[in-house]
Amino acid sequence: MITRRTFLQSSAAAAALAASASSARADNAPGVTDTEIKIGQTMPYSGPASAYGVIGRTEAAYFKMINEKGGVNGRKINFISLDDAYSPPKTVEQIRRLVEQEQVAFIFNSLGTPPNAAIRQYLNDNKVPQLFVATGAAMFSDPAHFPWTMGWQPNYQTEAKIFGKHILKTKPDAKIAVLYQNDGFGKDYLIGLKDGLGTDHAGMVIKEASYETSEPTVDSQIVTLQGSGADVLLIAATPKFAAQAIRKTFDVGWTPVRYMTDVSQSIASVMKPAGLEKSKGVITGVYGKDPTDARWKDDPGFKEYSAFIEKYMTPKDLIDANAVYGFGLGATMIQVLKQCGSDLSRANIMKQAASLKDLELPMLLPGIKINTSSDNFSPIRQEALASFNGESWEQFGELYQA
């Protein structure tokens, strides 16, 4: 298990770490040589969340493409993505292996709220960047307390805020009911919605009902919410329950304006089970291009994406939203490394991640720009709204900024 060599390596590295901490000038991060940048990640390749493994595969393929094109500023990416089975103790172990044994420069896009929560303190204590975590929980955009941790996608609160703003604009006298999953995800929507409405309009939320993932249905919650007389319904539910909520509102003859989290916008697993006819008019937030949407057929960004999938992935990955996501993450990461130039210290990597200016990506909706700053660790803060027309999501209106 422990060879003399690895022991010597690690003590040498520890000494190097100590030296870099004491010297005023920042040296390059561990894992950075003249020819290579080592990046670490944990990803659930096995276990209950293994469907997300596509994200890690896409990113590995993306970095392979970058390497074939010569790398970043002459350095190749060495991407080490380890399985954590979505189990926090395993994540901690794998992250320690990446940081202490593999000596990666930083952690990139590790997946899941609990796994990231488990490693956040460790990475911040050791000043290792925890970049672009793959979760929408708002807790990972908190530069004041965790200056080494940053999110990427619009977080749940951001989306709910946008819903709130849209409601104020289109239906200023709305009576809002909220169905939410009783966990961090659902509660983020409640917080975000009230934030978007502002304190003056907080009274517009007239009824809230929560459910547990262990409950068989949310039918009774929908009936309760209907009884409140609300004319707007926010559905902050995961796919199975979102489908039930959509169907039930229709079946009981309740016709509120229905806003739904982007977590549940899959047509195959939500809209079809709920009934395509019954799903008409549901509104959700979007920030990426839908690879199944014909209107992007000739779009240069989509072409870039499909060419990448064709060369580096398998055809079935083309319409996988997780592949679109991984593609965007890879591009963002490369931009940060380009901005770093020759200073690849951890401090500068973090600084550059927090200095993205109007970055546009091939598969983001036109007009959505990534911006970060020392007090803004939520890279994507814009979303457009889309309503379901019985077949697909139809984007409408302008972009909203949370």
Place this chain on the structure above:
Amino acid sequence: MADADSAPGVLVAIAVGVFALAFPFAASGYHIYQGAQVLILAIALLGLNLLTGFNGQISLGHGAFFAIGSYGAAILMVKFGLPYWAAIPLASVVCFIAGFLFGFPALRFGGLYLALATFALAVATPQILSYKGFDALTGGSQGLTLAKPRAPFGIGLTADQWLYLVCLACAAALYWAALNLVRGRVGRALVAIRDQPIAAETMGINAALYKTTCFGVSALYAGVAGGLSTLAVGFVSPESFGLALSLAFLVGIVVGGLASLGGALFGALFIEFVPNLADQLTVSFGEGAKALPGAIYGALLILVMAAMPTGVAGAARAAARALTSSRQPKVEKGGVNVAAKYERKGEAP
């Protein structure tokens, strides 16, 4: 570890002990962390082996008791401000009570039915932990975060080294306790209930009391392991205690060797390192094989069981027997202790 009082057994035990003590002073922080994980798993496997290996009660739900220990310790430390050295024993006592109580309905189930009942426990655990009514205590699905304990009295140990030594002390003490338990009257009773329940009762053994107590003690071991795991990881959330954890425990005792205390260490090594090995092996199949670690893990498991049907401990015993019998023709010595005899017979519950 030492399964018999034979000279080689003692030598092996001393060697393992010396290695375990020297390990944190030679290894890197990450490896010390892994070492602590192995010790924690070994403690849980010791407990499960008492129940399943020695007493013949199959539990597919030991992850639940591990979770109670983990959450119990975390809640006592975070919400009530108790130090870890008080929180873990308290949480383990809670586990003992929970296990003891669960032992009563378990009395009515035999074999596979008990396996199913405990399976339900494992399935329910993550949901119960995220139940809204307990949010104030458990932190709901967000879990609880706690700081790592530092070495006391200003002795110059890192947090990792200290934690490892705490785990080692617990593992050694609990191993010693289990050894005394199975070698004595209680151990004989447990094995008798497993092998010949009717004969055991005829001989005046209170089967109900022994079985429920055994369940409680087994849960206590899982609870200590859970509490230590909380310290090591510094975070608890419902996702940490899924079905996979309970199944990993079962894999661990079978691979290590049923009804073998020393086997717990091998089982722990297996469930700690083989999934990582499987993950690394997938690399040789190319990037597209990232979904394969489960399959490779399964294949490795089948290979190990085919090569060593009685677990690592069983294979080690067979090898030791072969060695000693080739040197000295007299196989059975007079003073072989009873538990060891039972262990040899007891391959299956």
